[in-house]
Amino acid sequence: MKIGILTSGGDCPGLNAVIRGAVLNGVISHDAEFVGFRWGWKGVVEADIMPITRHDVRGLSKQGGTILGSSRTNPFEGEGGGPDNIQRTLDEHGIDAIIAIGGEGTLTAARRLHDEGGINVIGVPKTIDNDLAATDYSFGFDTAVEIATEAIDRLRTTADSHGRCMVLEVMGRHVGWIALHSGMAGGAHAILIPEQPQSIEQICEWVESVRGRGRAPLIVVAEGFTLDSMGEAHSHKGLDAFNRPRLGGISEQLAPIIEERTGIESRATVLGHIQRGGAPSAYDRVLATRLGMAAVTAVYDRAWGSMVTLRGTDIETVSIADATHSLNRVPQHRYDEAKILFG
Ligand SMILES: Nc1ncnc2c1ncn2[C@@H]1O[C@H](COP(=O)(O)OP(=O)(O)OP(=O)(O)O)[C@@H](O)[C@H]1O
Ligand SMILES: O=P(O)(O)OC[C@H]1O[C@](O)(CO)[C@@H](O)[C@@H]1O
Numbered sequence: 277m278k279i280g281i282l283t284s285g286g287d288c289p290g291l292n293a294v295i296r297g298a299v300l301n302g303v304i305s306h307d308a309e310f311v312g313f314r315w316g317w318k319g320v321v322e323a324d325i326m327p328i329t330r331h332d333v334r335g336l337s338k339q340g341g342t343i344l345g346s347s348r349t350n351p352f353e354g355e356g357g358g359p360d361n362i363q364r365t366l367d368e369h370g371i372d373a374i375i376a377i378g379g380e381g382t383l384t385a386a387r388r389l390h391d392e393g394g395i396n397v398i399g400v401p402k403t404i405d406n407d408l409a410a411t412d413y414s415f416g417f418d419t420a421v422e423i424a425t426e427a428i429d430r431l432r433t434t435a436d437s438h439g440r441c442m443v444l445e446v447m448g449r450h451v452g453w454i455a456l457h458s459g460m461a462g463g464a465h466a467i468l469i470p471e472q473p474q475s476i477e478q479i480c481e482w483v484e485s486v487r488g489r490g491r492a493p494l495i496v497v498a499e500g501f502t503l504d505s506m507g508e509a510h511s512h513k514g515l516d517a518f519n520r521p522r523l524g525g526i527s528e529q530l531a532p533i534i535e536e537r538t539g540i541e542s543r544a545t546v547l548g549h550i551q552r553g554g555a556p557s558a559y560d561r562v563l564a565t566r567l568g569m570a571a572v573t574a575v576y577d578r579a580w581g582s583m584v585t586l587r588g589t590d591i592e593t594v595s596i597a598d599a600t601h602s603l604n605r606v607p608q609h610r611y612d613e614a615k616i617l618f619g
């Protein structure tokens with residue numbers, strides 16, 4: 277078989293490890309041939325296709341980013357878009373199946389191409405946010421948490437030196453998993469996540485209680501967090517390619533308010549894309565490699581329209597529809613557990 281691979285949506289440490297896992301399993305176990313679509317669905321729509329050999333994936337599991345490039349192109353748009361045109365392109369290039377590695381948007385597009393046009397697609401979940409349902413963890417999350425935790429550790433020493441309040445902003449558009457895990461790992465005094473709007477009074481109460489014990493307060497906030505007085509998440513950077521607000525900057529809103537209300541000098545740090553760059557952790561390399569290998573097995577099982585997933589310690593297969601109908605949000609009991617440590 278000839279299998280085409282694409283990476284779409286925001287990049288994520290571990291994408292290259294998925295590609296390597298797929299190619300090695302395909303070549304070794306099935307004598308498969310591989311090509312890559314450049315820049316996500318854009319490469320499918322524009323037939324921008326490159327060969328991927330076993331040689332091309334050498335040493336790739338530790339490499340950040342994606343050798344194929346990524347974008348937020350919609351595969352239903354443009355001259356070569358839509359299931360009929362895409363099937364024609366696949367036929368012209370003798371491609372039997374697509375392995376689509378992406379988040380909820382990419383996988384929804386993959387499901388529609390399969391359901392509406394019969395395209396042979398297998399999905400692989402990727403997101404540093406860990407917001408995809410139907411998989412216990414997604415690769416990239418562990419790496420992002422590690423990077424955010426290191427940032428907390430570093431902010432703590434400078435905060436202590438000046439007696440300041442530090443507000444660290446991490447990614448997490450709809451869910452607060454990165455904030456929750458890095459905040460717990462780094463001993464944050466408050467963790468603010470999209471699932472749990474808070475009042476500014478409550479935040480300042482936590483800050484003052486920390487100062488009362490002679491400590492420098494450290495707050496972790498996810499970019500999608502809202503104060504209970506805000507209608508929607510803070511955004512001042514315009515829209516993304518799919519016309520959604522680009523988030524970021526809530527920490528810069530909070531720090532001056534905290535300073536004004538508590539009198540504690542406060543600083544904001546936006547960690548941004550540092551969380552998505554660089555080498556994946558060992559955990560993410562293993563998870564990504566296993567998912568890539570399993571995606572090829574799913575191709576040979578002709579399990580079209582399904583996604584490979586982590587359940588406990590096993591890699592399983594679910595329908596993409598099941599994986600995309602809801603988000604993996606931080607449940608109440610996990611927040612309540614973390615909250616015992618606030619203030
Ligand atoms: N319902 C949909 N139908 C068709 N295409 C879609 C749909 N939702 C998203 N897409 C396309 O898939 C692209 C990738 O989706 P998106 O930008 O949300 O990234 P993602 O795969 O979810 O990864 P990330 O974790 O970065 O959000 C979108 O830019 C859009 O072009
Ligand atoms: O800056 P970009 O690449 O458009 O995307 C940023 C978004 O992508 C993510 O990193 C992953 O979905 C979000 O946390 C963030 O809001």
Ligand SMILES: [Mg+2]
Nearest residue numbers: 285379380381
């Ligand atoms: Mg998305």
